[in-house]
Amino acid sequence: MADKGATTVLRVIQNQDLDVKQKLRLIRLRAEHFFFGFNDRKGFLLKFVIYTLLLGIGFVYLYPMLYMFITSMKSLSDLLDMAINWIPSSVYLDNYNQAYQVMNIRPALIGSMQIALFPTVLQVIVASLVGYGFARFEFPLKKLWFALMIFSFIIPPQILMMPKYRLFSEIGLTGSLSAFTIPAALGQGINSTIFILIFYQFFKQTPTSLYEAAEVDGASQFTSFFKIAIPMAVPAFIVAFLFSFVWYWNETYLTSLFLTSSSTDITTILLQLQSFEQNYEALYPSTEAGPNRINEGIKMAGTMLSILPLLITYFFLQRYFVESVDNTGITGE
Amino acid sequence: MKLKRETLYGYFFILPWLVGFLGLVLYPMIQSFYYSLNSMRITPTGLRFIYVGFNNYLDVWLQDMFFITELGGFAVDTLIRIPVIVVFALVIAMLLNQDVKFKGLFRTIFFLPVIVASGPVINQLVDQGATAIPMLNLDVVMNILTMFLPNYLAEVVGGLFNQIITILWYSGVQILLFLAALQKIDPNLYEAAKIDGGSSWECFWKITLPTIKPIILINLVYTLISLANSGQNPIIDLIYANMFNATRGYGFASAMAWMYAILITFMLAVIVLVFRERKSKRFG
Numbered sequence: 001m002a003d004k005g006a007t008t009v010l011r012v013i014q015n016q017d018l019d020v021k022q023k024l025r026l027i028r029l030r031a032e033h034f035f036f037g038f039n040d041r042k043g044f045l046l047k048f049v050i051y052t053l054l055l056g057i058g059f060v061y062l063y064p065m066l067y068m069f070i071t072s073m074k075s076l077s078d079l080l081d082m083a084i085n086w087i088p089s090s091v092y093l094d095n096y097n098q099a100y101q102v103m104n105i106r107p108a109l110i111g112s113m114q115i116a117l118f119p120t121v122l123q124v125i126v127a128s129l130v131g132y133g134f135a136r137f138e139f140p141l142k143k144l145w146f147a148l149m150i151f152s153f154i155i156p157p158q159i160l161m162m163p164k165y166r167l168f169s170e171i172g173l174t175g176s177l178s179a180f181t182i183p184a185a186l187g188q189g190i191n192s193t194i195f196i197l198i199f200y201q202f203f204k205q206t207p208t209s210l211y212e213a214a215e216v217d218g219a220s221q222f223t224s225f226f227k228i229a230i231p232m233a234v235p236a237f238i239v240a241f242l243f244s245f246v247w248y249w250n251e252t253y254l255t256s257l258f259l260t261s262s263s264t265d266i267t268t269i270l271l272q273l274q275s276f277e278q279n280y281e282a283l284y285p286s287t288e289a290g291p292n293r294i295n296e297g298i299k300m301a302g303t304m305l306s307i308l309p310l311l312i313t314y315f316f317l318q319r320y321f322v323e324s325v326d327n328t329g330i331t332g333e
Numbered sequence: 334m335k336l337k338r339e340t341l342y343g344y345f346f347i348l349p350w351l352v353g354f355l356g357l358v359l360y361p362m363i364q365s366f367y368y369s370l371n372s373m374r375i376t377p378t379g380l381r382f383i384y385v386g387f388n389n390y391l392d393v394w395l396q397d398m399f400f401i402t403e404l405g406g407f408a409v410d411t412l413i414r415i416p417v418i419v420v421f422a423l424v425i426a427m428l429l430n431q432d433v434k435f436k437g438l439f440r441t442i443f444f445l446p447v448i449v450a451s452g453p454v455i456n457q458l459v460d461q462g463a464t465a466i467p468m469l470n471l472d473v474v475m476n477i478l479t480m481f482l483p484n485y486l487a488e489v490v491g492g493l494f495n496q497i498i499t500i501l502w503y504s505g506v507q508i509l510l511f512l513a514a515l516q517k518i519d520p521n522l523y524e525a526a527k528i529d530g531g532s533s534w535e536c537f538w539k540i541t542l543p544t545i546k547p548i549i550l551i552n553l554v555y556t557l558i559s560l561a562n563s564g565q566n567p568i569i570d571l572i573y574a575n576m577f578n579a580t581r582g583y584g585f586a587s588a589m590a591w592m593y594a595i596l597i598t599f600m601l602a603v604i605v606l607v608f609r610e611r612k613s614k615r616f617g
Contacts, residue, residue, distance in 0.1 A: 054429075057425060067458075136346075137339050137343030138339060139344060152358045159362060160358065160361040164357065188350075188354070311448070
């Protein structure tokens with residue numbers, strides 16, 4: 001665009017028919033169009049502002065990650081050296097080695113996978129059923145139940161925590177995976193309400209005539225749920241699955257309540273991260289100013305390890321996350 | 334009376350949720366209220382309940398020295414954070430909604446916090462000072478702020494600058510919601526406005542904002558709830574600590590949780606009242 005602008009400006013200047021005043025006016029107009037845009041085309045200034053903002057905010061978002069990554073690669077001498085800020089003097093992977101051992105990665109990874117995967121599958125299935133029920137059928141008290149569902153999302157979980165904890169420990173659920181799978185199967189998992197609403201919105205959008213046609217052809221309600229509703233809601237399933245997985249993976253309040261307070265073998269990566277310092281000291285007892293003291297590099301390596309599985313998943317599946325807005329109708333009308 | 338088939342199917346489909354709601358929401362709620370009226374002691378023979386009326390509630394206010402300060406701090410903090418987060422999310426969503434190059438890349442970056450922002454991770458990052466803006470000298474900011482603002486306000490705003498990255502990291506879902514809403518606005522509306530001579534600025538106030546108003550409300554509510562329930566919240570730690578405290582126990586912690594819930598509900602009510610859909614008398 002700049003080239004084109006320049007040639008036309010040149011042409012205006014070289015044009016013999018115009019006097020200086022006209023030429024100046026034309027050039028000014030050109031410049032204005034270039035900087036401020038006209039009609040639908042955006043001016044250079046606006047574009048400049050947009051990209052600057054995007055880049056700036058993008059940097060702010062990425063900064064902690066970069067910082068974490070760089071710090072995790074620094075050896076002790078690099079950490080103490082004030083001159084070394086962004087580029088470590090050598091690739092130093094010992095931090096990761098130590099963090100790997102402190103965090104007990106293998107069982108923690110298995111625990112995290114279990115706690116994220118099983119409740120997620122149940123939760124998504126149940127949310128789709130309930131969302132379908134609310135979207136497709138008219139039944140007495142429906143409005144009341146719907147309002148109560150939203151209410152159950154708003155009510156602070158702290159109120160429910162204690163009785164739930166007692167209930168669970170009485171029937172022996174604490175310390176086992178069931179403490180997560182059973183609420184998920186009953187539509188009371190982490191943010192279940194949001195998923196039910198997503199499915200509700202989605203099933204509401206499919207035209208009723210489709211179901212009616214199926215019914216005329218003799219399909220039962222279940223056939224039309226499995227053969228019509230589910231295939232059409234594939235994007236909603238993907239989104240619900242991804243978000244649910246991430247939320248379960250990142251959950252620490254419930255996991256520490258149900259898992260740490262009772263003796264159990266299940267642990268998750270994030271619980272390990274939470275007690276990183278204690279674990280470290282237990283593994284490497286610190287001597288007076290000895291070389292074994294915990295340092296930022298090791299902590300950051302631990303943090304990095306705990307988010308790495310999610311990061312990898314994200315980079316493969318980010319398309320679905322990012323496009324989820326386009327095809328789920330997440331917001332409703 | 335024979336039940337209608339539709340009723341039957343409807344209840345069949347929502348049955349799991351219904352059972353969950355009654356068993357895991359309603360029942361614990363009633364129980365929790367009952368706890369809060371009792372002093373609970375763990376004895377070798379099991380739990381012992383002593384009815385104390387509303388004494389637990391009184392104790393929360395009069396005996397616990399942390400609760401009131403934490404609650405006040407939380408209220409002020411939240412009131413400042415919510416608008417910042419929501420406005421920021423709207424700005425970012427509008428930027429992303431433009432026709433920019435590398436849109437996918439930018440979106441990927443902006444949704445990253447949704448994936449990695451969990452309690453312990455953020456705690457670690459905050460500990461390391463990775464969430465403060467590097468080039469910003471806080472002392473200078475504070476000096477300028479104290480010149481214009483009373484001291485306590487300056488401190489709050491200064492703190493805001495200090496944790497700006499954490500705040501922004503909380504806005505992932507909000508950006509998503511805004512973006513979805515923005516994409517649903519009919520482009521013809523803008524075209525018509527342009528033909529009538531409306532500037533982009535006017536279009537924003539007269540078209541964009543009124544159309545996404547319901548989403549603004551949803552985002553405000555979501556932000557409040559996610560802040561209130563986040564693991565960084567000191568009050569939640571306090572409740573948790575009291576729950577396993579030998580001298581206080583469940584009863585006291587329940588009372589505290591209820592007081593906290595009332596505060597949140599009050600804040601929610603204020604937000605909803607201010608931003609609810611009013612029946613408009615004219616077509617905007």
